[in-house]
Amino acid sequence: MVSKACEHGIRAVIYIAAQSFEGKRAKIADIVQHSGSPEAFTAKVLGELTKHRIIQSHTGPRGGFEMNAEKLKTVHIGHIVQAIDGDALYINCGLGLSQCNAMYPCPVHDKYVIIRNEIKEMHITTTIFELAMAYRSGKTVLSR
Amino acid sequence: MVSKACEHGIRAVIYIAAQSFEGKRAKIADIVQHSGSPEAFTAKVLGELTKHRIIQSHTGPRGGFEMNAEKLKTVHIGHIVQAIDGDALYINCGLGLSQCNAMYPCPVHDKYVIIRNEIKEMHITTTIFELAMAYRSGKTVLSR
DNA sequence: TTAAAATAAGATAAAAATATCCGAAATAGA
DNA sequence: TCTATTTCGGATATTTTTATCTTATTTTAA
Ligand code: FES
Ligand code: FES
Numbered sequence: 001m002v003s004k005a006c007e008h009g010i011r012a013v014i015y016i017a018a019q020s021f022e023g024k025r026a027k028i029a030d031i032v033q034h035s036g037s038p039e040a041f042t043a044k045v046l047g048e049l050t051k052h053r054i055i056q057s058h059t060g061p062r063g064g065f066e067m068n069a070e071k072l073k074t075v076h077i078g079h080i081v082q083a084i085d086g087d088a089l090y091i092n093c094g095l096g097l098s099q100c101n102a103m104y105p106c107p108v109h110d111k112y113v114i115i116r117n118e119i120k121e122m123h124i125t126t127t128i129f130e131l132a133m134a135y136r137s138g139k140t141v142l143s144r
Numbered sequence: 145m146v147s148k149a150c151e152h153g154i155r156a157v158i159y160i161a162a163q164s165f166e167g168k169r170a171k172i173a174d175i176v177q178h179s180g181s182p183e184a185f186t187a188k189v190l191g192e193l194t195k196h197r198i199i200q201s202h203t204g205p206r207g208g209f210e211m212n213a214e215k216l217k218t219v220h221i222g223h224i225v226q227a228i229d230g231d232a233l234y235i236n237c238g239l240g241l242s243q244c245n246a247m248y249p250c251p252v253h254d255k256y257v258i259i260r261n262e263i264k265e266m267h268i269t270t271t272i273f274e275l276a277m278a279y280r281s282g283k284t285v286l287s288r
Numbered sequence: 289t290t291a292a293a294a295t296a297a298g299a300t301a302a303a304a305a306t307a308t309c310c311g312a313a314a315t316a317g318a
Numbered sequence: 319t320c321t322a323t324t325t326c327g328g329a330t331a332t333t334t335t336t337a338t339c340t341t342a343t344t345t346t347a348a
Contacts, residue, residue: 001238003305004306004307005305028324029324041306044307044327047326050325050326059325060313060325061317061324062317063315063324095155104288106286107278115259115266118259122255122258135251139249141241149335182338184337188296191296203293203294203296203343203345206294206346207346208295
């Protein structure tokens with residue numbers, strides 16, 4: 001569905017968002033401890049998300065990652081998937097043809113497009129903020 | 145979503161099914177020419193599907209792959225996905241946690257389970273027969 | 289009986305995804 | 319200014335997926 005890199009990124013951002021909501025910055029060691037992701041790989045993914053301005057980073061003591069108030073409100077899962085995996089999930093053919101084309105559809109096109117749009121819709125309507133709040137309240141977990 | 149191996153397998157089986165409907169066996173060279181898949185890789189996948197009794201194979205001159213009448217009626221996409229990729233797509237956690245657990249859900253569990261079940265339902269209710277008929281009639285394509 | 293036509297299977301190769309390592313750069317605070 | 323802390327970035331390593339190659343085996347038509 002989405003890559004491991006993307007999964008690590010989403011979990012990390014949820015943790016960062018929860019910390020940012022409390023005015024704290026999150027450092028890598030802390031993030032991976034709570035999200036159960038490999039440290040170096042997650043650091044690389046977070047670097048990519050920083051480039052895309054989805055999160056902000058600060059070097060040095062008291063540094064770490066944070067999400068500013070505006071991003072905290074507006075960022076949704078789709079932003080992260082797009083930044084890490086690109087738009088393949090949202091546009092590719094479900095049977096692996098070189099491109100999806102409704103004029104000359106593959107055998108699963110009609111049924112696949114429905115699913116694909118639901119995934120896209122779900123990603124766009126699910127904000128990091130709501131996920132971070134549920135995590136903060138203990139209703140959900142980031143590792144097991 | 146599903147692996148390349150699985151995509152090659154599904155496209156190949158649709159072609160085999162369409163040929164079987166006309167009482168013809170399909171040989172590998174023919175299959176990959178029409179489904180646009182790499183020959184050796186597809187042969188390996190078809191071997192796996194033969195082991196799972198989803199298709200039948202015959203060596204020698206006049207040999208090739210075919211689908212018997214019973215399989216032609218009953219096999220659906222889910223059978224092929226299960227045989228090649230296993231059940232990961234149907235049971236894994238959407239955020240990559242070691243397992244999906246509704247008692248201690250990950251942040252996307254509720255929304256992801258809905259999508260996951262729709263995919264499963266789509267796979268189970270989509271028969272190779274209906275896909276093969278649409279392909280045979282020219283309504284859909286297997287390569288581009 | 290034999291040669292051709294086909295799949296079967298295992299070894300190998302290439303590419304992509306996942307993950308780690310380490311030195312450099314930046315920064316806050318003493 | 320010095321030092322400890324932290325991310326950054328590039329090189330490297332490992333694993334998995336995708337794909338190919340080679341040889342063996344089976345089947346059948348002539
Ligand atoms: S052509 Fe395959 S999903 Fe659209
Ligand atoms: S726990 Fe993540 S999808 Fe169920």
